[in-house]
Amino acid sequence: MLTPYGEIPDDDIQALEFKLRWYLRYGNLPTLSKRETEQARMDYGFQYERYVGHLFEANGYRVEYTGIRKGVEDGGIDLVARAPRKIRLIQCKRWRIPVGIDVISRLHGAVDRFIWEERQGKPARCRTNICGVLFSSGPLTDDAKALATHLGILSQENHPYRPYPAIKGKRITPNAGKILMPFDASYDKTTMDLSRGDCFFSSPKDAFLRCFFYPPYHADILKKIRTEL
Numbered sequence: 001m002l003t004p005y006g007e008i009p010d011d012d013i014q015a016l017e018f019k020l021r022w023y024l025r026y027g028n029l030p031t032l033s034k035r036e037t038e039q040a041r042m043d044y045g046f047q048y049e050r051y052v053g054h055l056f057e058a059n060g061y062r063v064e065y066t067g068i069r070k071g072v073e074d075g076g077i078d079l080v081a082r083a084p085r086k087i088r089l090i091q092c093k094r095w096r097i098p099v100g101i102d103v104i105s106r107l108h109g110a111v112d113r114f115i116w117e118e119r120q121g122k123p124a125r126c127r128t129n130i131c132g133v134l135f136s137s138g139p140l141t142d143d144a145k146a147l148a149t150h151l152g153i154l155s156q157e158n159h160p161y162r163p164y165p166a167i168k169g170k171r172i173t174p175n176a177g178k179i180l181m182p183f184d185a186s187y188d189k190t191t192m193d194l195s196r197g198d199c200f201f202s203s204p205k206d207a208f209l210r211c212f213f214y215p216p217y218h219a220d221i222l223k224k225i226r227t228e229l
Contacts, residue, residue: 001208005176005221008208012217016181016204020166023047023183048094049078050182051161052135054200056081056088057192065188067092076110087130088154089114094137094161101143107132108151135159167204169212171197176211176225179204 001008024047046068053063060083067078079090091107093099111132119127133154134140140148140157148155168190171177179201180187192198201207204214213221 001205003208003211003213003221005211005213005224006218008213008218012214013205013208016214016217019183020181020204023181024163024166045092045094047182048135048137048161049092050166050188051164052090052092053079053081054164054166056090057194058200060194061088062191062193064191068188076106077114085128087114087118087128088133089130090133090135092135096138098138099134099136099140099144099157101141101147104134104144104147104151104153107134107153111153137161163202165200165202167201167207168192169199169201169207169210171199172222172225173228176213178222179207179212179214181214 001010001013023043049065049067053065056079057063061081062083064080064082065078066080076091077089078092079088081088081090089107089111091103091110093103111130115130118130131152131154133156134148135156136158137160138158140155145155145157147153166182168180168187169177170180170190170192174197177197180190192200199210201210201212207213213225215222
């Protein structure tokens with residue numbers, strides 16, 4: 001495929017499309033087979049967190065993927081989504097069983113701790129609106145819903161994973177940029193800013209047609225782009 005910056009081999013496109021399909025294989029529920037690996041189960045949960053994070057990023061939030069990056073040390077918060085004067089602390093549960101009150105209680109405690117840390121030394125007029133949000137692929141128990149309402153926790157139940165444009169496009173120049181795939185090490189560390197021209201893609205080919213390139217494959221092209229800065 002010919003782009004303004006050079007030729008993209010068809011093998012590059014096919015390889016990336018295959019790797020993306022392989023990553024998205026966790027779109028279905030994992031089996032109960034003992035042959036399924038622990039990594040598969042972990043990736044299954046991480047995929048849901050990335051999906052929910054994308055929903056916020058697409059609405060202008062800057063999202064920190066604390067659950068994926070910190071693991072058990074995430075403090076009970078999987079995603080921290082920030083917008084002007086607004087922070088949403090998100091817990092994601094891709095469960096087959098209903099979410100109970102214990103999950104709501106832990107999220108409320110994590111939100112309280114975050115608020116205490118965030119607001120120390122800040123006058124009331126400078127305080128950001130902060131609240132907790134629970135995203136669940138299945139239902140909540142009646143007690144969990146009642147407790148969430150009482151504690152001011154927003155809940156999105158029965159919200160399953162859906163296909164979404166999982167490729168991140170970071171703008172380098174007004175006319176070109178680089179893409180990050182969900183299996184890249186730097187993917188979850190990359191903050192999207194739609195106001196600066198960052199965008200999302202469903203396929204590598206779509207990205208290449210928009211003059212976005214993949215660093216591991218196209219270092220020479222990206223070097224050429226950076227010389228224009």
